[in-house]
Amino acid sequence: MTEKKKRIVIALGGNALGNTLHEQMLAVKTTAKAIVDLIQEGCEVIVAHGNGPQVGMINHAMAALSREDPNQPNTPLSVCVAMSQAYIGYDLQNALREEMYNRDIFDIPVATMVTQVRVDPEDPAFKNPSKPIGHFMTKEQAEYAAKEYGYIVKEDAGRGWRRVVASPLPQEIIEIGAIDTLVESGQLVIACGGGGIPVMRHGNHLKGASAVIDKDFASERLAEDLHADYLIILTAVEKVAIHFGQPDEQWLSEMTTDEARQYMAQNEFAPGSMLPKVQSAVKFAESRPGRTALITLLQKAKDGILGKTGTRIYRA
Numbered sequence: 001m002t003e004k005k006k007r008i009v010i011a012l013g014g015n016a017l018g019n020t021l022h023e024q025m026l027a028v029k030t031t032a033k034a035i036v037d038l039i040q041e042g043c044e045v046i047v048a049h050g051n052g053p054q055v056g057m058i059n060h061a062m063a064a065l066s067r068e069d070p071n072q073p074n075t076p077l078s079v080c081v082a083m084s085q086a087y088i089g090y091d092l093q094n095a096l097r098e099e100m101y102n103r104d105i106f107d108i109p110v111a112t113m114v115t116q117v118r119v120d121p122e123d124p125a126f127k128n129p130s131k132p133i134g135h136f137m138t139k140e141q142a143e144y145a146a147k148e149y150g151y152i153v154k155e156d157a158g159r160g161w162r163r164v165v166a167s168p169l170p171q172e173i174i175e176i177g178a179i180d181t182l183v184e185s186g187q188l189v190i191a192c193g194g195g196g197i198p199v200m201r202h203g204n205h206l207k208g209a210s211a212v213i214d215k216d217f218a219s220e221r222l223a224e225d226l227h228a229d230y231l232i233i234l235t236a237v238e239k240v241a242i243h244f245g246q247p248d249e250q251w252l253s254e255m256t257t258d259e260a261r262q263y264m265a266q267n268e269f270a271p272g273s274m275l276p277k278v279q280s281a282v283k284f285a286e287s288r289p290g291r292t293a294l295i296t297l298l299q300k301a302k303d304g305i306l307g308k309t310g311t312r313i314y315r316a
């Protein structure tokens with residue numbers, strides 16, 4: 001009897017995609033290698049990804065267009081998320097296809113699903129923009145952007161200034177049925193890009209929301225809905241640390257969900273960066289017995305799934 005494949009939802013972070021068109025084209029090649037490694041390990045993979053730099057860039061470019069042309073109304077953020085899904089999906093699906101062909105894997109089609117995710121119009125996040133998008137700025141550049149474009153700007157975890165937008169929690173993946181059908185038929189699916197296009201339900205109509213959903217939370221929702229065994233969050237650090245950046249920094253190979261909750265209560269994880277990853281990992285690990293989440297470095301995905309590195313989050 002053949003062993004059932006492990007189903008894995010991967011959440012790709014910023015370093016998997018880069019910050020510019022050129023960086024993205026190069027970064028997706030490394031990203032594709034890490035993903036195809038997992039496929040060769042016998043895993044069934046579904047890919048979700050972020051879009052912070054890209055959606056900021058697209059929205060800013062569209063705003064410049066509408067300033068130049070009075071007939072061109074400003075492009076809603078939801079439409080910019082849709083554009084970012086197509087742009088990133090295009091690069092990622094080509095890189096994945098090419099990497100599989102290079103390894104003589106010809107029987108796994110790749111598909112990018114334009115994915116909408118329902119949010120709650122009453123979500124308090126709409127009143128408290130917190131999701132960093134676009135490029136990093138100096139304080140002076142941020143002040144200029146706030147004055148000139150009306151952007152809300154914030155300092156991002158000691159790394160510089162960024163524009164922030166509302167980031168409501170994902171309530172429902174609208175295209176989950178279509179994604180499930182593609183996955184069940186053996187396709188490699190890219191879905192929930194940029195956290196999904198945020199929409200609000202008005203009867204049968206789905207209305208775009210001015211927001212960017214956190215891809216870690218959307219990936220968790222996707223992993224639960226697809227009955228995945230693993231949620232793997234690939235980012236720029238090999239492990240999660242406590243006392244991060246302090247002299248007594250301690251890298252963790254594993255955490256029970258209870259330990260993770262305790263660390264969260266002690267503010268060990270920065271909001272907007274590591275905190276949503278740990279929150280998503282805990283939610284997934286507690287959603288059904290036997291489910292495990294892993295947070296690790298993109299290039300270490302294979303070692304992570306083999307239990308050699310990363311931070312494993314599980315329910316004791």
Ligand SMILES: Nc1ncnc2c1ncn2[C@@H]1O[C@H](COP(=O)(O)OP(=O)(O)O)[C@@H](O)[C@H]1O
Pocket residue numbers: 012013014015050234235236237239240241242243244268269270272273274275
């Ligand atoms: N406790 C922590 N342990 C490890 N990394 C942390 C911690 N707190 C904050 N970080 C930072 O969070 C970053 C990952 O968040 P972020 O850059 O937003 O991820 P991504 O863009 O990959 O989704 C790490 O590269 C690290 O700089």
Ligand SMILES: NC(=O)OP(=O)(O)O
Pocket residue numbers: 012013014049050051052053132194195212213214215216
């Ligand atoms: N949508 C989102 O979470 O993007 P980043 O991962 O780039 O922040």
